Amino acid sequence: MLMPLMIPPVITALMWKIIVLAVTFRAMDSLRIFDVIYATTAGGPNDATTNLQIMAYQYSFQWYQMGKGMAQAVVLLLLVVMVSYLLMRLWNRASESTQ
Amino acid sequence: MTSAAKSYQRLVRQVAIALASIALLLWTVFPFLWILLTSLKSPADIISVPPSFVFTPTLDNYSALVVGEQRGQYSSTRPDFPRFFMNSLIVSLGAVALSVAAGIPAACALARFSFPGKNALAFVLLSFRFVPFIAFVIPLYILYQRLGLYNTHAGLILAYQLITLPFTVWMLRSFFMEIPLEIQEAAKIDGCSWLGVLGRVILPLSAPGISVTLILGFMFCWNAFNYPLMLAGRQTFPVTVGAIQFISYEQVLWGQMAAATIVAAVPQLLLSLMVQQYIVCGLTMGAVNDAGAATLISRRASPAAA
Numbered sequence: 001m002l003m004p005l006m007i008p009p010v011i012t013a014l015m016w017k018i019i020v021l022a023v024t025f026r027a028m029d030s031l032r033i034f035d036v037i038y039a040t041t042a043g044g045p046n047d048a049t050t051n052l053q054i055m056a057y058q059y060s061f062q063w064y065q066m067g068k069g070m071a072q073a074v075v076l077l078l079l080v081v082m083v084s085y086l087l088m089r090l091w092n093r094a095s096e097s098t099q
Numbered sequence: 100m101t102s103a104a105k106s107y108q109r110l111v112r113q114v115a116i117a118l119a120s121i122a123l124l125l126w127t128v129f130p131f132l133w134i135l136l137t138s139l140k141s142p143a144d145i146i147s148v149p150p151s152f153v154f155t156p157t158l159d160n161y162s163a164l165v166v167g168e169q170r171g172q173y174s175s176t177r178p179d180f181p182r183f184f185m186n187s188l189i190v191s192l193g194a195v196a197l198s199v200a201a202g203i204p205a206a207c208a209l210a211r212f213s214f215p216g217k218n219a220l221a222f223v224l225l226s227f228r229f230v231p232f233i234a235f236v237i238p239l240y241i242l243y244q245r246l247g248l249y250n251t252h253a254g255l256i257l258a259y260q261l262i263t264l265p266f267t268v269w270m271l272r273s274f275f276m277e278i279p280l281e282i283q284e285a286a287k288i289d290g291c292s293w294l295g296v297l298g299r300v301i302l303p304l305s306a307p308g309i310s311v312t313l314i315l316g317f318m319f320c321w322n323a324f325n326y327p328l329m330l331a332g333r334q335t336f337p338v339t340v341g342a343i344q345f346i347s348y349e350q351v352l353w354g355q356m357a358a359a360t361i362v363a364a365v366p367q368l369l370l371s372l373m374v375q376q377y378i379v380c381g382l383t384m385g386a387v388n389d390a391g392a393a394t395l396i397s398r399r400a401s402p403a404a405a
Contacts, residue, residue: 028228028229031231032231032232034232034233034324034325035324035325035339038324038328039324039343052231053231053232053233056231056233056237057233057329060233060237060240061240061329066237066240066241069233069237070234070237070238072233073231073233073234073237074234076231076233076234077230077231077234080229080230080231081229084229
């Protein structure tokens with residue numbers, strides 16, 4: 001019944017590069033998300049929805065410990081770099097296999 | 100397979116696709132619809148449980164945006180929404196104008212010249228997109244306090260370049276690269292200087308691309324929340340941060356906040372209807388369509404260059 005709806009493997013093989021790229025961009029965006037959390041919960045209740053970016057904001061702009069806030073920002077940056085590096089390796093492999 | 104079975108299968112497929120698109124549409128449009136309904140409700144209707152879908156619509160929330168009203172009385176202390184709207188206009192237009200003025204020469208250089216460190220420079224620009232904004236905003240905050248740029252339109256316009264400039268340069272670069280080299284060479288043979296080539300050939304030919312870049316950049320600026328949250332004060336808040344101001348210690352003015360959101364969304368809706376077919380291609384063009392960018396990304400995986 002659902003067979004006609006399934007995407008043929010040929011298409012997924014060709015799309016693989018774009019899919020990895022889309023995943024990369026979304027992963028970056030969700031690692032660095034700030035505005036949605038700030039506007040809805042502001043990291044609360046307590047710190048249940050706090051991510052690194054929110055924590056860095058709280059340290060630097062609520063408690064004015066700019067150095068600690070900046071350190072957290074750098075840690076987050078390193079995290080983003082690592083994740084993007086892994087995804088880019090995947091992207092490389094995908095683009096090799098389609099060429 | 101008989102033809103009847105085949106057509107039945109096709110029908111099932113079409114119905115399934117239609118149902119899936121309707122579900123997706125509901126999923127994406129529902130929050131907007133909810134805000135629209137909230138902006139037309141009176142305070143009692145807004146907080147009623149279960150939510151009321153049948154109510155007498157009122158435009159009080161919209162008029163309250165202009166005159167200020169709390170609990171049926173005029174209020175002088177209110178989020179100054181008309182001012183926020185003007186701030187958004189000034190800052191977004193200024194930021195887009197600045198980044199196009201700076202981006203056209205940059206994109207032209209990256210598209211047409213070769214010089215050492217060209218790819219590295221292009222990549223550094225792109226990598227701004229990956230850096231967490233807080234890593235930019237803390238130094239900017241300290242710097243702006245000392246320079247007197249904190250809580251000014253000029254300061255915001257400069258900060259917005261982090262959003263629009265990389266995007267503008269990469270978009271314009273891919274548009275410029277599509278122009279055939281032959282046209283440019285013909286213009287040079289006819290005696291054009293490099294600025295003449297830029298002004299008489301490249302700019303007129305990529306005018307549609309430039310206008311799409313302008314509009315998309317304007318929308319990014321209009322949407323910006325993080326930078327103005329920390330670098331603007333009550334006098335320079337744009338609509339995005341302004342809408343949050345309806346949450347105060349005493350109460351949350353849901354109706355007025357919803358009305359503010361709807362009014363703030365109107366320019367974007369109009370613009371996005373205008374450039375509908377370009378938006379998707381524009382958002383991905385810099386990264387996907389451009390073979391140069393693709394190899395660049397793959398060769399230098401780490402955005403640490405920023």
